[in-house]
Amino acid sequence: xxxxxxxxxxxxxxxxxxxxxxxxxxxxxxxxxxxxxxxxxxxxxxxxxxxxxxxxxxxxxxxxxxxxxxxxxxxxxxxxxxxxxxxxxxxxxxxxxxxxxxxxxxxxxxxxxxxxxxxxxxxxxxxxxxxxxxxxxxxxxxxxxxxxxxxxxxxxxxxxxxxxxxxxxxxxxxxxxxxxxxxxxxxxxxxxxxxxxxxxxxxxxxxxxxxxxxxxxxxxxxxxxxxxxxxxxxxxxxxxxxxxxxxxxxxxxxxxxxxxxxxxxxxxxxxxxxxxxxxxxxxxxxxxxxxxxxxxxxxxxxxxxxxxxxxxxxxxxxxxxxxxxxxxxxxxxxxxxxxxxxxxxxxxxxxxxxxxxxxxxxxxxxxxxxxxxxxxxxxxxxxxxxxxxxxxxxxxxxxxxxxxxxxxxxxxxxxxxxxxxxxxxxxxxxxxxxxxxxxxxxxxxxxxxxxxxxxxxxxxxxxxxxxxxxxxxxxxxxxxxxxxxxxxxxxxxxxxx
Amino acid sequence: xxxxxxxxxxxxxxxxxxxxxxxxxxxxxxxxxxxxxxxxxxxxxxxxxxxxxxxxxxxxxxxxxxxxxxxxxxxxxxxxxxxxxxxxxxxxxxxxxxxxxxxxxxxxxxxxxxxxxxxxxxxxxxxxxxxxxxxxxxxxxxxxxxxxxxxxxxxxxxxxxxxxxxxxxxxxxxxxxxxxxxxxxxxxxxxxxxxxxxxxxxxxxxxxxxxxxxxxxxxxxxxxxxxxxxxxxxxxxxxxxxxxxxxxxxxxxxxxxxxxxxxxxxxxxxxxxxxxxxxxxxxxxxxxxxxxxxxxxxxxxxxxxxxx
Numbered sequence: 001x002x003x004x005x006x007x008x009x010x011x012x013x014x015x016x017x018x019x020x021x022x023x024x025x026x027x028x029x030x031x032x033x034x035x036x037x038x039x040x041x042x043x044x045x046x047x048x049x050x051x052x053x054x055x056x057x058x059x060x061x062x063x064x065x066x067x068x069x070x071x072x073x074x075x076x077x078x079x080x081x082x083x084x085x086x087x088x089x090x091x092x093x094x095x096x097x098x099x100x101x102x103x104x105x106x107x108x109x110x111x112x113x114x115x116x117x118x119x120x121x122x123x124x125x126x127x128x129x130x131x132x133x134x135x136x137x138x139x140x141x142x143x144x145x146x147x148x149x150x151x152x153x154x155x156x157x158x159x160x161x162x163x164x165x166x167x168x169x170x171x172x173x174x175x176x177x178x179x180x181x182x183x184x185x186x187x188x189x190x191x192x193x194x195x196x197x198x199x200x201x202x203x204x205x206x207x208x209x210x211x212x213x214x215x216x217x218x219x220x221x222x223x224x225x226x227x228x229x230x231x232x233x234x235x236x237x238x239x240x241x242x243x244x245x246x247x248x249x250x251x252x253x254x255x256x257x258x259x260x261x262x263x264x265x266x267x268x269x270x271x272x273x274x275x276x277x278x279x280x281x282x283x284x285x286x287x288x289x290x291x292x293x294x295x296x297x298x299x300x301x302x303x304x305x306x307x308x309x310x311x312x313x314x315x316x317x318x319x320x321x322x323x324x325x326x327x328x329x330x331x332x333x334x335x336x337x338x339x340x341x342x343x344x345x346x347x348x349x350x351x352x353x354x355x356x357x358x359x360x361x362x363x364x365x366x367x368x369x370x371x372x373x374x375x376x377x378x379x380x381x382x383x384x385x386x387x388x389x390x391x392x393x394x395x396x397x398x399x400x401x402x403x404x405x406x407x408x409x410x411x412x413x414x415x416x417x418x419x420x421x422x423x424x425x426x427x428x429x430x431x432x433x434x435x436x437x438x439x440x441x442x443x444x445x446x447x448x449x450x451x452x453x454x455x456x457x458x459x460x461x462x463x464x465x466x467x468x469x470x471x472x473x474x475x476x477x478x479x480x481x482x483x484x485x486x487x488x489x490x491x492x493x494x495x496x497x
Numbered sequence: 498x499x500x501x502x503x504x505x506x507x508x509x510x511x512x513x514x515x516x517x518x519x520x521x522x523x524x525x526x527x528x529x530x531x532x533x534x535x536x537x538x539x540x541x542x543x544x545x546x547x548x549x550x551x552x553x554x555x556x557x558x559x560x561x562x563x564x565x566x567x568x569x570x571x572x573x574x575x576x577x578x579x580x581x582x583x584x585x586x587x588x589x590x591x592x593x594x595x596x597x598x599x600x601x602x603x604x605x606x607x608x609x610x611x612x613x614x615x616x617x618x619x620x621x622x623x624x625x626x627x628x629x630x631x632x633x634x635x636x637x638x639x640x641x642x643x644x645x646x647x648x649x650x651x652x653x654x655x656x657x658x659x660x661x662x663x664x665x666x667x668x669x670x671x672x673x674x675x676x677x678x679x680x681x682x683x684x685x686x687x688x689x690x691x692x693x694x695x696x697x698x699x700x701x702x703x704x705x706x707x708x709x710x711x712x713x714x715x716x717x718x719x720x721x722x723x724x725x726x727x728x729x730x731x732x733x734x735x736x737x738x739x740x741x742x743x744x745x746x747x748x749x750x751x752x753x754x755x756x757x758x759x760x761x762x763x764x765x766x767x768x769x770x771x772x773x774x775x776x777x778x779x780x781x782x783x784x785x786x787x788x789x790x791x792x793x794x795x796x797x798x799x800x801x802x803x804x805x
Contacts, residue, residue, distance in 0.1 A: 300691075324693030338691050341684035343751040352681060353692040357674045364672075404692060 001063065002027050002160055002191040003048065003079075008057035010043050017043040019215035021057065023193075025160065030182055030192045030205055032223070035212035036235055036451075041195050044212070045162050048193070049081040050074035072101075078159035082149045090138035095120035097137050098151045123151050127181055143174050150181065160191040179205050211235055229480070232487075236451065236479040246435050248459050248475070252276030254312065255443035256328075256412045258297060261306030266292035268467040270306075274412065274443040279434060281458025281475070282447040283482045289467040290447040291333055294414045298330040299323045310412055324353055329405030331398070333416040333447075339401040342390025346382055347371035349389045349400050354408040374403035378433055395426020402433055413437060415446040419453060431457050451479045505796065506744050506760045513767045521774045529770070531653050535645065535721065537766030538655035539564075540733055541759060542714040544740035545666045546596075546707030548758045551741045552670070553703050554683035554750025555610035559599060560711045560737055562621035564730035567592040567715030569625050569634065572725025576636040585644065588716040589709055595621055596708015600701030618734070625727040634725030645720030655717055659759075662710060667755040669706075679703055683750025732783075739786060740765055743793040764789070 001024060008021040018040040025031050035041050046052045047059070050068030059066055061077055068074040071081075088097045095117045096103075104119070106112040120133040129147045131140075137148060153161055163182070182192055182205055194205065202209070203223065210220040211234040219234045256274040261267060266289040274280045284290050295301045297308060299317040308315055310326045317323045323330070332338040341349055347367060348355075356366040371385035378399040382392060389400050398418065405413065415434065419427040434457065438444055448454050454461055461477060463470045463485040470485045517524040543560050550557050571588025575581060595617065602613045647654040670676035678699045681689040689696050719725050742748065743764055744757025765786060772782045 298691075320691055321693045321695060330691060332691060338685075338687040341681055341688050341751070343684045344680060348677065348680065352688070352694070355674055355677050360674045362672050362674060362677060 001025075002061070004058075004060040005044070005048070006058040006060075008044065008047060008059060009055045010040075010047060010052060011055050016215055018047070018054075020217065021047075021212070021215075022217040022220070023210050024220075025191045025193060027159070027191050028186055028189045029207045030186050030194055032202055032206040032209040033193055033195050033212065034202075034209060034231065034235060036449075039212040039235075040215040041212055042164060043215075045081060045164055045193065045195065048074070048160075049079055049162060051081075079162070080153040080158045080160070081162040081164065082146070082153045083164055088137045088145055088148060090136070092137060093133065094124075094131050094135050094137060094140075094148050094151075095133040097148050098123070098155055100152070119155070120151070123155055127151075128177065147174070150178070154181070154185065158185075158190060160193070161185060162193045162195075164195045232480050232483045236483060246279070246431070246457055249277035249439055251278045251459075252441060255310065256297075256445065257309040259307045259309075261293070261296055261303050261308070263292055263296035263301050263303040263306075266467050267296055267303070270464070270467075270469050272445075272462055272469065274445050276411075276441045276443050277438050278459050279438050279444040279446055279457055281454035281461035282445060282464065283449075283451065283454055283461055284464035284470075284486050286449065287466075288464040288486065290464050291416055292467075293464070294330055294332075294416050294445070294447060297323070298328060298414060300330075324408065324410075327409065327411040328414070329353075329408070329410035329412065330414045331401055331405070331416060331418055333420065335394075335397060335401060335420070340389050340397055343388060345386045346375070346380070346389050346392070346400055347385035350374045350385070350403045350407055353404045353410075370407050374407050378403050378406070379429065393426065394422040395429060398422055398426070398430055399433065402430075406437070411442055413442055413444045415444060415448075417448055418446065419448070419450060427453070451482055454482070455479070503745070506757060506764065506793075510760050510764050510767070513764060513771070517767060517771050517774070520771070523774050524771075529774070531648075533763075533766050533770045534653050534656045534659075536769065537762050538653075538659050539714045539718050539721070540736040540740065540765070541659055541762035542662050542717070543711050543733060544737040544758050544762050545662055545755065546710035547737040547741050548666065548744075548746060548753050548755060549670070549679055549703045550610070550707050551738070551746045551748060552683045552750060552753040553679045553700060554686065554748075555603070555700070555704070556614065556738065556748065557596075557599060557610065557704065557707055558614040558734045559595070559618040559621055560707070561730035561733040562618050562625065563592050563595045563708055563711045564715040564718060564733055565727055566595060566621050566625045567712035568719035568729055569629055569715075569725040569727055571712075571716045572634040572637050572641075572719050573629075575638060575641065576634050576725075581638055581641050584641070585713075585716050588719070589712040592712020592715060593705050593709040596711065597701065597705040599708065600704030603704065604697035604700050622727075629725070629727040631727060633727070635723075637719075637723055637725070641720050642723055643720070645717050658713075658717070662713070663755050663759055666710075670755060675699060675702060680751055683752075685751075735786065735790075736765060739790045739793075742790055742797075745797065747797065748794075761793075 003025040005021050005023040008018060010018040021040060021044045023044065033041050043052065047054050050071040050073050053067065053069065089100060092100070098120050099116050104112045104115045117133045124131050124133060129151070131144060131147055137145060140148065182194065186192055196202065206223045208220070208222050209226060209231065211218050211231065213235060252275055254273050254275045258270060258272050261270045270293055282290050292301065296303045299319045299322050308317060310328060315326050317326065336342065341352065350371045351367050356363040356370065368385065374380065375382065375385060380396050380399045380403065382396065389397060392400065418430055422430065434444055434446065446458060455475070455477070459475045461473045461475060461482060463473065463482055465486055473481055473485070523529055543564065547557060547560065567588040570591040571584045574587040575584035599614055599617055602608060603610050643654065645655060649657060670679065678689065678694050681694060682696055682700060686696060715730065718729055740762035741753055741758050742761065744754065744759070744761030746753030746757065768785055768789065769782055772779065772785070
């Protein structure tokens with residue numbers, strides 16, 4: 001037994017990221033760790049690698065209780081991690097990055113560049129990576145950077161290697177190369193922890209699997225005996241209480257039509273329609289291209305191909321201004337960064353997308369009326385419209401962001417993770433606002449990673465996988481069905497070469 | 498407590514006035530006060546434009562150079578026989594032109610305002626020296642001195658100009674779409690873009706307006722000196738930025754007001770005047786101004802940190 005975790009806990013402020021993490025890794029096995037977004041996988045891995053310190057529970061390395069204060073201590077016993085996001089120094093070369101923080105030195109204590117480059121070259125050749133030791137890292141593709149990360153992790157005697165979704169940015173061929181490396185390492189007796197969302201990868205590389213849900217380890221089993229369907233069941237598991245249920249509206253005319261929209265590199269050939277009164281859910285894993293689809297429709301990214309119709313009119317949307325003019329609204333994923341002007345009054349935020357003015361002169365009276373109406377209609381809890389928007393609770397902030405589009409009279413709403421960072425009560429209120437908008441004839445596309453919410457709110461659910469539309473499901477589908485479409489390659493429906 | 502902190506610049510101004518009145522009998526005289534007004538009018542008018550720019554979360558380091566260029570072009574037009582009014586107009590428009598260039602460079606090349614205006618600070622200063630061959634322009638009609646030194650019913654003409662400009666900028670900030678967008682861009686540029694606001698256009702306009710005001714300030718400066726100096730206005734960017742910041746403007750954008758800036762400007766003017774009257778070495782004035790900037794910003798930071 002290499003590593004054993006029992007009941008490991010981690011809190012961030014009031015949020016419990018890991019409630020009870022159990023995991024045991026043997027030498028010479030590839031151990032898959034699975035779970036939905038936010039299940040606690042990454043937190044657990046970061047505790048193992050010494051990036052976070054646990055708040056409770058036990059961690060044993062080769063039978064001895066350990067506590068890594070930082071990644072260097074973890075590296076000393078032989079634990080290394082290949083990170084999902086690149087943690088490289090972009091201005092340095094591949095070789096310099098591989099040895100960053102543990103540069104080889106000559107007998108004068110100076111950096112031995114020659115030895116470093118030689119060793120890096122050998123490492124690269126051994127694994128047939130398409131890299132050159134002298135290349136600057138900033139010029140590499142995401143996949144190239146990932147390979148440098150891998151080189152970095154394996155360059156010195158590692159006993160346990162953690163891969164956090166290493167193939168999410170890699171091509172098919174590069175993925176196979178990674179698998180080959182993983183297998184080679186395993187055969188040499190290294191323990192490998194491998195996090196992935198792609199079900200198709202699992203069987204080809206994994207020996208055992210541990211599944212996390214809501215910050216807890218719920219199951220651990222050998223890969224050969226565990227069926228895919230029970231794996232999904234373990235992942236989504238819980239019965240979610242029906243917090244909210246929505247009476248569907250009879251859809252009216254088609255308000256949004258997207259045809260063969262491609263926005264490289266994340267959105268590939270997506271077609272969809274949303275009709276008045278409809279709330280269409282959009283599910284998919286992180287990185288499936290859902291946010292990018294919204295961005296492309298809203299004119300924030302320039303699609304390379306495809307057409308958009310709004311209210312039956314063929315439109316060309318080159319920037320958000322065009323989108324707003326055609327009545328398209330985006331409630332962005334990152335409210336603080338792109339949705340709200342925190343330092344400005346609520347009323348200014350409400351009228352941000354269409355401040356009432358005549359010949360460029362503001363009409364303060366009209367603005368006050370609009371604000372009062374918005375506060376009442378969306379039930380924004382505040383002292384007055386003059387209060388700074390940043391002072392409101394998350395749910396009320398979100399309502400302010402939505403009200404900006406309501407008072408502008410938008411017809412097509414793109415909600416990107418509308419309930420992120422707001423509490424359950426406010427979530428229901430946001431759903432009620434969405435429902436009311438739909439009833440009044442708006443067309444709503446709702447991106448959410450919270451499957452129970454999609455099931456409660458959406459009339460039908462589209463699923464994206466790796467930039468493409470993987471399928472459409474009725475609103476009364478199951479989480480298992482969604483996860484299946486989001487992770488598995490669908491049979492036959494995709495005719496790609 | 499909060500109100501006290503908001504009124505801090507104003508209170509400081511009052512304290513300065515009282516303290517200087519007690520410290521020296523020469524302070525509270527019509528001659529001295531009107532000289533303070535004249536001295537401060539130049540960078541107060543510049544600071545009005547800077548207020549817009551700083552609220553939009555930008556900065557303009559090139560105002561000193563633009564001021565010189567505006568004054569130079571205006572006086573050169575007069576020395577070539579153009580009427581005074583045309584000369585003044587040329588000066589103002591020259592400022593506007595370089596402000597426009599700043600705005601276009603910032604928005605079209607996507608470079609930070611700090612870098613762009615650091616560059617144009619050098620470029621415009623250099624151009625002014627090239628155009629004038631490094632020599633001041635002296636052949637100016639005598640009547641031109643009215644702009645900087647004249648009075649209307651005993652009130653300095655520049656004070657009236659300042660009041661008019663302040664009123665216009667205040668109206669622009671609080672009552673026009675451009676003003677609202679200035680706050681929105683400064684508070685959260687991404688949110689402004691996401692709301693469909695034409696951010697580039699308005700940002701450019703803000704710098705152009707700042708340039709126009711700086712051009713006017715340049716003409717006033719030229720009138721007071723009765724020369725067009727290619728080396729005028731050096732270090733004025735410090736004065737203008739200081740006035741805005743002391744008056745409650747935030748270099749992070751989204752905050753600032755005309756009244757605050759005017760108070761900040763007068764605080765700076767009184768500090769300089771006080772130093773003169775009390776016989777303090779003028780070299781120390783720069784030290785004091787620099788220290789006051791840091792003090793004002795740190796007080797503001799404290800206020801914000803407590804608010805969070």
